[in-house]
Amino acid sequence: xxxxxIIKLKNFTTTTLLAxxxxxxxxNTFAEVQLSHESDGEAASTAEEKFDPTVTILEHIxxxxxxxxxxxxxxxxPVILFTPNGLDIFLSSKLVNEHHQAVAYNSGKNxxxxxxxxxxxxxxxxxxxxxxxxxxxxFSITKNVAAMFIAVITILLVFTKVASAYKTRxxxxxxxxxxxxxPFIIFVRxxxxxxxxxxxxxxxxxxxLTIFFFIWFNxxxxxxxxxxxxxxxxxxxxxxxxxSAIVLIIVNxxxxxxxxxxxxxxxxxxxLLPIMWIVEIIGIFSKPFALMIRLFANIxxxxxxxxxxxxxxxxxxSLAIAPVSVAFVLFMSVLELLVAFLQAFIFxxxxxxxIGTAVxxxxx
Amino acid sequence: xxxxxxxxxxxxxxxxxxxxxxxxxxxxxxKPVLSAIHERERSxxxxxxxxxxxxEEIAALTNQNESLLKQARAERDEILKQAKTxxxxxxxxxxxxxxxEGNKMIEKAKTEINNQKIxxxxxxxxxxxxxxxxxxxxxxxxxxxxxxxQETLVTQLLNDVKLN
Numbered sequence: 001x002x003x004x005x006i007i008k009l010k011n012f013t014t015t016t017l018l019a020x021x022x023x024x025x026x027x028n029t030f031a032e033v034q035l036s037h038e039s040d041g042e043a044a045s046t047a048e049e050k051f052d053p054t055v056t057i058l059e060h061i062x063x064x065x066x067x068x069x070x071x072x073x074x075x076x077x078p079v080i081l082f083t084p085n086g087l088d089i090f091l092s093s094k095l096v097n098e099h100h101q102a103v104a105y106n107s108g109k110n111x112x113x114x115x116x117x118x119x120x121x122x123x124x125x126x127x128x129x130x131x132x133x134x135x136x137x138x139f140s141i142t143k144n145v146a147a148m149f150i151a152v153i154t155i156l157l158v159f160t161k162v163a164s165a166y167k168t169r170x171x172x173x174x175x176x177x178x179x180x181x182x183p184f185i186i187f188v189r190x191x192x193x194x195x196x197x198x199x200x201x202x203x204x205x206x207x208x209l210t211i212f213f214f215i216w217f218n219x220x221x222x223x224x225x226x227x228x229x230x231x232x233x234x235x236x237x238x239x240x241x242x243x244s245a246i247v248l249i250i251v252n253x254x255x256x257x258x259x260x261x262x263x264x265x266x267x268x269x270x271x272l273l274p275i276m277w278i279v280e281i282i283g284i285f286s287k288p289f290a291l292m293i294r295l296f297a298n299i300x301x302x303x304x305x306x307x308x309x310x311x312x313x314x315x316x317x318s319l320a321i322a323p324v325s326v327a328f329v330l331f332m333s334v335l336e337l338l339v340a341f342l343q344a345f346i347f348x349x350x351x352x353x354x355i356g357t358a359v360x361x362x363x364x
Numbered sequence: 365x366x367x368x369x370x371x372x373x374x375x376x377x378x379x380x381x382x383x384x385x386x387x388x389x390x391x392x393x394x395k396p397v398l399s400a401i402h403e404r405e406r407s408x409x410x411x412x413x414x415x416x417x418x419x420e421e422i423a424a425l426t427n428q429n430e431s432l433l434k435q436a437r438a439e440r441d442e443i444l445k446q447a448k449t450x451x452x453x454x455x456x457x458x459x460x461x462x463x464x465e466g467n468k469m470i471e472k473a474k475t476e477i478n479n480q481k482i483x484x485x486x487x488x489x490x491x492x493x494x495x496x497x498x499x500x501x502x503x504x505x506x507x508x509x510x511x512x513x514q515e516t517l518v519t520q521l522l523n524d525v526k527l528n
Contacts, residue, residue, distance in 0.1 A: 238373075
């Protein structure tokens with residue numbers, strides 16, 4: 001496969017890519033040092049009401065059952081649970097008291113406790129019933145699910161409008177929202193789908209476009225610090241897992257005989273075949289796996305960096321550090337804006353590339 | 365570890381969201397948008413091609429016009445030249461024929477004059493002859509009227525003959 005065109009693509013020169021990655025490397029280490037340092041201090045100061053950035057940051061980047069807006073205000077989201085005693089639906093506000101502390105809630109079927117965002121079933125004696133909790137399946141509309149729904153609705157609204165513009169302004173130059181969307185649609189078609197998949201690209205266009213805009217809109221919404229943004233949807237492993245699983249299925253369902261013969265009858269001495277089978281089968285899974293980790297790590301890292309920078313103010317307990325933090329956060333936010341697009345692009349690009357290898361007509 | 369443990373709820377809802385989004389967008393957005401873009405690109409390409417063809421046609425027409433003009437000019441020049449030659453020729457011919465005609469007429473006139481002169485002369489001659497005869501007749505008549513004179517003359521003549 002030729003990978004050169006990824007790097008040669010229009011504005012993404014090697015240097016830019018390298019620069020972006022280098023920035024990540026350095027700031028990531030910085031963030032890690034910061035985090036590990038703080039977690040050392042955590043043990044010593046649990047008694048005091050000391051600010052713990054690790055907890056705060058992890059709280060912000062992980063999924064929650066209620067959507068914290070500001071101060072003591074949060075949106076209660078529906079909790080949907082499949083338990084051995086049947087389906088249970090109630091609002092997440094039932095699981096906390098007026099001081100926002102987790103309390104046990106008896107729905108009639110079970111007694112639940114939200115233990116660090118993992119809902120557990122309590123036994124009659126008030127202890128956690130581990131066996132019953134293992135059979136509890138949590139399908140709650142969590143913060144991430146709600147944020148994802150908002151993204152889905154936004155995308156649907158935007159593209160319904162765009163599509164209607166194509167009907168009313170048939171054959172004319174794009175205008176308004178349409179002229180915002182069209183370059184990206186054409187970008188996906190001409191720079192992602194066509195060069196990687198070849199003439200069969202049309203079949204995969206809806207797939208690639210949906211992946212691209214779904215990731216990108218979720219990335220962008222994640223960058224907004226206030227409601228309806230702020231959720232770390234694309235930085236959640238479950239989200240990336242689903243997308244890469246879809247990619248895995250699409251790629252292998254569309255694999256033609258050349259693709260499979262490349263996997264099962266590679267051009268090697270026969271005694272190497274068993275090894276090659278193992279390698280190739282690992283390869284089938286490692287490619288989407290890399291997609292999953294890449295998106296998850298990039299977005300989560302971005303959120304962690306920004307949160308760490310903000311945390312600096314509270315760690316130093318000094319307002320003097322605020323301008324520095326804000327400047328860095330601003331810089332990182334702008335960079336994240338680029339990364340939001342870049343990650344959506346890379347995910348789509350690699351998906352197209354994998355599809356391309358699966359549908360390629362003749363092998364070299 | 366929580367961070368890298370996918371929760372079943374989010375997996376489920378992501379899958380549902382993505383599939384719904386894919387189906388809806390494919391139907392309401394991607395198909396019409398892509399076909400509209402494709403159509404537009406094709407029509408733009410068509411228009412450009414047509415413009416190119418038109419341009420070529422115009423260029424060809426201009427060329428044709430120019431060559432026609434050139435040809436027409438050449439033809440005009442040729443015709444003018446021919447006309448000039450023809451005119452010259454006609455003039456020369458006319459001159460020549462006029463000359464010839466004139467000469468002929470002069471010749472004819474000369475002949476006529478000659479003939480008239482000859483005729484006049486011969487008439488004059490015959491009249492002179494008849495006049496002379498008349499005169500001679502009259503003279504003779506008068507001469508012969510006088511017998512004496514006659515005899516004298518004869519005698520004289522006879523005398524002359526003797527002398528000879």
